[in-house]
Amino acid sequence: MSKLMKKDEMMMGTATEAGSTSQLNTGSWRTYAPLTDYDKCVNCMMCWAYCPDSSIVVEDSKKVGVDYQHCKGCGICAVECPVNCIEMKLESDVTDEERDNEKPQPRD
Amino acid sequence: MAERVAKTGNDAAAYALRQINPDVVAAYPITPQTELMHKFAEYVADGDVDTEFVQVESEHSAMSAVVGASLSGARCCTATSSAGLALMWEILFVAAGNRCPIVMPVVNRALSAPINIHCDHSDSMGARDSGWIQLYAENSQEAYDNVLQAIRIGEHPDVMLPVMAALDGFILSHTIEALEINDDETAQDFLGDFKRDYSLLDVDNPYTFGPLALQNYYFEYKKQQIDAMEAARDVIVDVGKEYGELTGRTYGMLEPYRCDDAEVILVGLGSTTGTAKEAADQVREEDGIAAGVLKVRCFRPFPAREIAEALGDAAVVGTLDRAVSFGLGGPLFHEVRSSLSGRDNCAPMVDFIYGLGGRDMPLNSVKDVFRQLADVQKKGKTEADDIRYVGLRE
Numbered sequence A: 001m002s003k004l005m006k007k008d009e010m011m012m013g014t015a016t017e018a019g020s021t022s023q024l025n026t027g028s029w030r031t032y033a034p035l036t037d038y039d040k041c042v043n044c045m046m047c048w049a050y051c052p053d054s055s056i057v058v059e060d061s062k063k064v065g066v067d068y069q070h071c072k073g074c075g076i077c078a079v080e081c082p083v084n085c086i087e088m089k090l091e092s093d094v095t096d097e098e099r100d101n102e103k104p105q106p107r108d
Numbered sequence B: 001m002a003e004r005v006a007k008t009g010n011d012a013a014a015y016a017l018r019q020i021n022p023d024v025v026a027a028y029p030i031t032p033q034t035e036l037m038h039k040f041a042e043y044v045a046d047g048d049v050d051t052e053f054v055q056v057e058s059e060h061s062a063m064s065a066v067v068g069a070s071l072s073g074a075r076c077c078t079a080t081s082s083a084g085l086a087l088m089w090e091i092l093f094v095a096a097g098n099r100c101p102i103v104m105p106v107v108n109r110a111l112s113a114p115i116n117i118h119c120d121h122s123d124s125m126g127a128r129d130s131g132w133i134q135l136y137a138e139n140s141q142e143a144y145d146n147v148l149q150a151i152r153i154g155e156h157p158d159v160m161l162p163v164m165a166a167l168d169g170f171i172l173s174h175t176i177e178a179l180e181i182n183d184d185e186t187a188q189d190f191l192g193d194f195k196r197d198y199s200l201l202d203v204d205n206p207y208t209f210g211p212l213a214l215q216n217y218y219f220e221y222k223k224q225q226i227d228a229m230e231a232a233r234d235v236i237v238d239v240g241k242e243y244g245e246l247t248g249r250t251y252g253m254l255e256p257y258r259c260d261d262a263e264v265i266l267v268g269l270g271s272t273t274g275t276a277k278e279a280a281d282q283v284r285e286e287d288g289i290a291a292g293v294l295k296v297r298c299f300r301p302f303p304a305r306e307i308a309e310a311l312g313d314a315a316v317v318g319t320l321d322r323a324v325s326f327g328l329g330g331p332l333f334h335e336v337r338s339s340l341s342g343r344d345n346c347a348p349m350v351d352f353i354y355g356l357g358g359r360d361m362p363l364n365s366v367k368d369v370f371r372q373l374a375d376v377q378k379k380g381k382t383e384a385d386d387i388r389y390v391g392l393r394e
Helices: A046-050 A076-080 A096-101 B009-020 B035-045 B059-071 B082-097 B122-126 B140-155 B184-191 B218-247 B272-287 B304-311 B331-340 B363-379
Strands: A032-036 A056-059 A062-066 A086-090 B003-008 B024-027 B052-055 B103-108 B133-136 B163-168 B176-181 B254-257 B264-268 B291-296 B298-300 B316-321 B349-353 B386-389
Touching: A032 A062, A032 A096, A046 A056, A046 A076, A076 A086, B003 B009, B003 B140, B009 B035, B009 B103, B009 B140, B009 B163, B009 B176, B009 B184, B024 B035, B024 B059, B035 B052, B052 B059, B059 B082, B082 B103, B082 B122, B082 B218, B103 B122, B103 B140, B133 B140, B133 B218, B140 B163, B140 B176, B140 B184, B140 B218, B184 B218, B254 B272, B254 B304, B264 B272, B264 B304, B264 B331, B264 B363, B272 B291, B272 B316, B272 B363, B291 B304, B304 B331, B316 B331, B316 B363, B331 B349, B349 B363
Parallel strands: B024 B052, B103 B163, B133 B163, B264 B291, B264 B316, B316 B349, B349 B386
Antiparallel strands: A032 A086, A056 A062, B003 B176, B133 B298, B254 B291
């Protein structure tokens, strides 16, 4: 862990550099994980628009994965998906293969 | 040129807001809001100010809106009273913690239950630990002057804290008094511009505001606030002096009245200190009591050292509390007593709780308070927690 700043080394008030959440694993308390059936996905971007944690990873207008470091498992994406291609699965039941499948990667 | 006008306390504070011409004002428009915001809304509607005026659905939202606007670099104000301040509670701490120099006139009125709309300091006294600077006004002149100075105090780079400018409900807020107002140019030259070092809208240098800070950083942030409150002491005095050079009305943390040779000193804040000054004059004349009044203008930061010095060798000290901390007594009493602890000559003290829910505190009642203190002086001592209730039927 990096050295903690002293009081006067910190910025005034509560301000700090932007984007520091990228360094934190805030998805650690997820109970259910979204699993996407990329064969069924039509790339409508509804999940991307509704996700409250910006955890849907998109490249070239295509959904390419889910950011499990920040996804809290709220399930909004699964509810909103118009083609029902997202399943919410209990974390302890998610296989390594399923988890790997949500890593951002090219989708055909 | 300064001008002498007749205004209610509400109008006086609203006029100060007009001269401040804030970038953003967010306020809840109906009860417990007072005519202060009603008047300011007129200035907005008439085009007298350039303010973005946001009417919100609650005081919680009002304070939230000005916190966001303040972080974006806007000069922000709002106003509230009583239950409205209570509903802001959570966000008062957010404003202070985020170092937003928001200026807020607070019209001091009672909290429910039972329902009561009249003068009482329980609203702002309850907020004394929220991290806001608190100024209290004796009259409408001070209400106006305090609102203007609050901008300079809060926005000072060493301070960057929100400021409540309190004025007594009805007694000041709804009563017309003569006061002197500055011309717009003088007021605005005094106010200057607000520049936030880093802001929410600086897209070239993005920041996060109000992030998570747990066991590892929260404490350091709080100490920064403690330091800022300490720095405010000098700033309040300096701004009060500069304002005095401009207007002839100099302000400090305290205003002692006939304290130099006083043996019996009554400490108070708000409009009753005006009555107390007259009462001191009269009991000096009629009863030969060497009476003085110590008006606390600034309650946060609390001027403990200045109070101890001003009370000097007083034989008896009384405090006037228009609020109560249930199970303890009056907040002013306890803080004044703490200021005196450890000093060689700790005078006997009596707390007078008065005026809750707007119960009248006429001249004769304050004179009676001085006479009770003179009795304590004759005896030379009193109980450790001598709390008396003025005008209470029991």
